[in-house]
Amino acid sequence: MxxxxxxxxxxxTPLRRYTNGEAxxxxxxxxxxxxxxxxxxxxxGLKERVCDPDGEIRRFVNVFVNGENVRxxxxxxxPLKGGDEVGIIPAMAGxx
Amino acid sequence: xxxxxxxxxxxxxxRAEIIAHARAEAPRECCGxxxxxxxxxxxxxxxxxxxxxxxxxxxDDEELYRVYREIDEGGKDLLAIYHSHPVSVAYPxxxxxxxxxxxxxxxxxxxLEHPEAPVxxxxxxxxxxxxxxxxxx
Numbered sequence: 001m002x003x004x005x006x007x008x009x010x011x012x013t014p015l016r017r018y019t020n021g022e023a024x025x026x027x028x029x030x031x032x033x034x035x036x037x038x039x040x041x042x043x044x045g046l047k048e049r050v051c052d053p054d055g056e057i058r059r060f061v062n063v064f065v066n067g068e069n070v071r072x073x074x075x076x077x078x079p080l081k082g083g084d085e086v087g088i089i090p091a092m093a094g095x096x
Numbered sequence: 097x098x099x100x101x102x103x104x105x106x107x108x109x110x111r112a113e114i115i116a117h118a119r120a121e122a123p124r125e126c127c128g129x130x131x132x133x134x135x136x137x138x139x140x141x142x143x144x145x146x147x148x149x150x151x152x153x154x155x156d157d158e159e160l161y162r163v164y165r166e167i168d169e170g171g172k173d174l175l176a177i178y179h180s181h182p183v184s185v186a187y188p189x190x191x192x193x194x195x196x197x198x199x200x201x202x203x204x205x206x207x208l209e210h211p212e213a214p215v216x217x218x219x220x221x222x223x224x225x226x227x228x229x230x231x232x233x
Contacts, residue, residue, distance in 0.1 A: 010165070012164065012168075013168075013173070013174060013198070013200050013201075014197055014198055014199060014200065023168065060195060060197065062157040062160075062161065064161055067161075069157060069158060069161075087161060087165070089157070089160060089161050089164055090197035090198065091154065091155070091157065091160075091195065091197065092127070092129070092143075092153075092154075092155040092160060092177050092195075092197075092198065093147075093152070093153060093154040093155065093191075093195040094152070094153055094179060094188070094189065094191050094192035094194075094195050094196070094203075095125070095147075095151050095152035095153065095189055095191035095192065096125065096150075096151045096152075096181045096182065096183070096184045096189055096191075
């Protein structure tokens with residue numbers, strides 16, 4: 001599991017300013033957190049939008065692995081394997 | 097990156113759909129999104145508000161992810177995000193601004209403050225700044 005893996009990341013519109021407009025990018029890592037760190041090396045600022053300073057997923061961002069929200073898995077520590085698909089999507093929220 | 101135009105096109109049928117959704121959910125807030133291409137709306141999706149109270153909305157994340165992928169992979173844009181203000185004006189609240197993470201989309205608010213005369217207004221919210229945009233059919 002420690003082998004760095006080829007993971008596909010789906011980047012939502014509000015974060016494409018970090019990926020030069022790319023909707024899908026590849027990254028390596030054995031966990032969601034590692035993949036985000038790997039991405040941040042190429043797309044600086046991206047991880048900060050997704051994770052808080054402790055490295056956990058921000059409250060108003062959702063990260064999905066193969067369609068499942070990582071909050072129901074192990075958060076940023078959720079393990080990944082080659083071919084997994086990681087989707088990021090900011091929350092839509094507000095109030096009167 | 098797609099930059100939304102300064103005016104939101106909202107066909108009468110979608111306008112009626114938003115009002116119907118707002119009335120159906122009242123006193124809670126309704127919420128949903130509108131897909132589009134080149135500024136032309138193509139489809140409205142009613143989405144689930146997970147907030148139990150009457151003055152907040154939080155779109156169901158799994159539903160949103162599924163719908164967003166359908167829109168994005170179908171070559172469409174997430175043109176607008178709508179929600180209702182059941183008893184207040186159709187203007188973004190502090191909460192709306194604080195959670196406006198989708199700067200490329202229009203934020204549409206439907207007010208039922210005057211139940212017989214619903215008001216729909218649209219905004220861009222960028223960097224905490226609110227800019228009202230026109231709405232035309």
